[in-house]
Amino acid sequence: MAEQNQELRKAGLKITLPRVKILQILEASEGGSQHLSAEDVYRALLAAGEDVGLATVYRVLTQFENAGLVTRHHFETGHSVFELAKGEHHDHMVCVASGDVVEFTDPVIEKRQHEIAEEHGYELMDHSLVLYVRKKEG
Amino acid sequence: MAEQNQELRKAGLKITLPRVKILQILEASEGGSQHLSAEDVYRALLAAGEDVGLATVYRVLTQFENAGLVTRHHFETGHSVFELAKGEHHDHMVCVASGDVVEFTDPVIEKRQHEIAEEHGYELMDHSLVLYVRKKEG
DNA sequence: CTAGGTGCAAATGTTTTGCAGTGAC
DNA sequence: GTCACTGCAAAACATTTGCACCTAG
Numbered sequence: 001m002a003e004q005n006q007e008l009r010k011a012g013l014k015i016t017l018p019r020v021k022i023l024q025i026l027e028a029s030e031g032g033s034q035h036l037s038a039e040d041v042y043r044a045l046l047a048a049g050e051d052v053g054l055a056t057v058y059r060v061l062t063q064f065e066n067a068g069l070v071t072r073h074h075f076e077t078g079h080s081v082f083e084l085a086k087g088e089h090h091d092h093m094v095c096v097a098s099g100d101v102v103e104f105t106d107p108v109i110e111k112r113q114h115e116i117a118e119e120h121g122y123e124l125m126d127h128s129l130v131l132y133v134r135k136k137e138g
Numbered sequence: 139m140a141e142q143n144q145e146l147r148k149a150g151l152k153i154t155l156p157r158v159k160i161l162q163i164l165e166a167s168e169g170g171s172q173h174l175s176a177e178d179v180y181r182a183l184l185a186a187g188e189d190v191g192l193a194t195v196y197r198v199l200t201q202f203e204n205a206g207l208v209t210r211h212h213f214e215t216g217h218s219v220f221e222l223a224k225g226e227h228h229d230h231m232v233c234v235a236s237g238d239v240v241e242f243t244d245p246v247i248e249k250r251q252h253e254i255a256e257e258h259g260y261e262l263m264d265h266s267l268v269l270y271v272r273k274k275e276g
Numbered sequence: 277c278t279a280g281g282t283g284c285a286a287a288t289g290t291t292t293t294g295c296a297g298t299g300a301c
Numbered sequence: 302g303t304c305a306c307t308g309c310a311a312a313a314c315a316t317t318t319g320c321a322c323c324t325a326g
Contacts, residue, residue: 113269
């Protein structure tokens with residue numbers, strides 16, 4: 001349970017119960033590769049018997065995002081989802097039927113993105129790639 | 139002014155003033171490759187002296203989207219932007235400084251996307267690629 | 277102690293909806 | 302005339318903020 005505290009300290013944030021708990025929830029979700037909404041995190045806190053306000057969840061997630069601990073995605077759902085920022089960058093594949101999220105990276109695509117930005121006189125700062133897919137039969 | 143009416147009729151929508159006007163505004167924005175928010179369209183209507191409610195703008199844009207006349211994007215702004223659906227698919231490059239939007243397509247990336255989906259046992263239905271870029275110096 | 281963190285409630289911004297009136301066909 | 306369409310106001314969301322209280326360091 002000490003590692004989380006290190007991460008928080010490194011980000012210049014005080015070690016508080018809501019922050020530690022939220023970090024734990026995000027880490028716990030890593031296995032299932034869930035991408036959690038603020039609401040999801042909030043419900044997980046309530047389910048764990050923690051009395052944390054939704055406003056605090058938003059504040060903490062935003063702080064985590066600024067600190068680089070967490071990445072915010074918008075997909076096409078009208079609300080944000082958050083995931084723990086692992087070291088390496090990756091893109092997403094979302095199943096339109098089940099909502100499953102698969103992460104991937106592809107060097108060919110990464111390289112072309114840089115080239116395309118250059119060709120248009122721009123420098124690539126960041127990008128967002130989401131494939132909407134459906135599981136194949138048999 | 140007849141072409142718009144054809145498009146509306148084809149979509150099974152009655153030819154009404156708000157719909158025709160909104161279609162015109164979207165077409166007028168094509169030159170500058172603007173991607174308009176509902177609010178933008180609403181303001182353009184008011185500026186043109188048309189008394190159309192914001193709710194109607196949303197309803198009409200949603201109908202246009204369902205009819206395939208218009209494409210809705212979310213980028214990372216917290217609100218939707220709309221553009222006339224031209225025949226061919228394209229992706230977007232958004233300048234983080236100026237907000238300028240450049241459209242592009244790249245066959246290499248398109249091809250890899252299909253391959254990647256296949257490799258994971260999925261069929262590619264759709265995708266969204268946005269490059270966040272900054273204009274290069276001199 | 278005290279600056280930063282928190283909960284709650286109210287405010288914000290975007291998009292949707294209920295309903296009674298209006299207009300296209 | 303009828304039924305789809307519209308405007309308006311209110312509702313529904315997702316997210317943010319103001320403020321008085323609380324707590325980690």
